[in-house]
Amino acid sequence: MSELWDDGTDQEFDHPDVVLQPHGPMLLRGATSVQDATGTVHAVTRPVVALCRCEKSSRLPWCDGTHKVIPRG
């Protein structure tokens, strides 16, 4: 347990490695490689990547924003 600051909060922030965006991709922090659904392994060169969850991206496994133009069922 961290100590409380004057304002009553513990000032320990959430900073998860995996974040699911509503109707969007999965953000993944700190990965060095990702295997896509066909088995191909992709090197990761950024601190954060966005993995497509809608499966409509033109560059799987990465999100390319296409989910935004798909009607929400």
Next chain:
Amino acid sequence: MRMPKPRGPLSEWTVARLAATASDHELGPAPSAGSWEDETITLWTLHELSYRGFEDAADRAEWDPEALAVRQTLEIALEERLRDRWAGADVSPADVRPADVPKALERVVAEDDGPSLADHVRRHATLDEVLELLRQRSIYHLKESDSSAWVVPRLPVRAKAALMELQYDEYGDGDPNRLHSHLFARGLVAVGLRSEYGAYVDDALPETLEMNNASSMFGLQRRLRGAAMGHLAAFEMTSSLPSRKMVQGLSRLGLDGAMTAYYDEHVEADAIHEHLAARDICGTLAEDEPDQASEIIFGAFACLDLEARFATAVLAAWDRA
């Protein structure tokens, strides 16, 4: 880079004032601007002093009190123009609740009905039109992300860490070859254009200059930090899909190579950045500094409004030709 060609009495005065050789006595007080275009090139020149500067301006010119007074007058007018348009526009409410900021950003972006230059490039643009667009875009992309970097020290803990996470990617993740502004410079060379910093300022439309002036102003003024981050969010949120269209248009015209690689990188990178910007930067900034919530939306509106005006001007010029 050398200072741009003046476009009226005020920019004429400014270039003379900033020149390394100017003595304090030769020039009278600053004249009024001759036109909006004269204002835009003057403010662009004054802001550039805080980026890389000009080889033919005095090194001290950045903090010359008379130049600063002109800059302030022009910034007040620019901010007023933007705020008036925001007040007049039928977009999401100015009194957005801090917790609703990411959603409100999405709404402002969804409601944007400005014309899409990327659509035009994808399907119809001629080679000359694309080269003209790239010259206009070079004014920003050769200093891509630099104005956001000024905001870092002005942010609370979470927004500061998130902005750095985003900016690290903009600046190439530690690899100079991947620095976004450098990728664009390489793209310019690949399509036969000049890549030196500021090479096409004299060709820049006033709409291009105004767009750049707004992001510089948001970055340079602590008071406008919320607007700066809202501007960044709107920019990132309207980038990955249009970047893909740019890739398709460039390939259609046979311009594969480094310029395509620049836009290709933005399809992927900005699909990440948009979430960091909207939620981790703007969302937490609004929570920590609630009075910044509406400023964030103002900045987002300004970004989209200025891009729409730029796109309208460019498309109208191509229509006439």
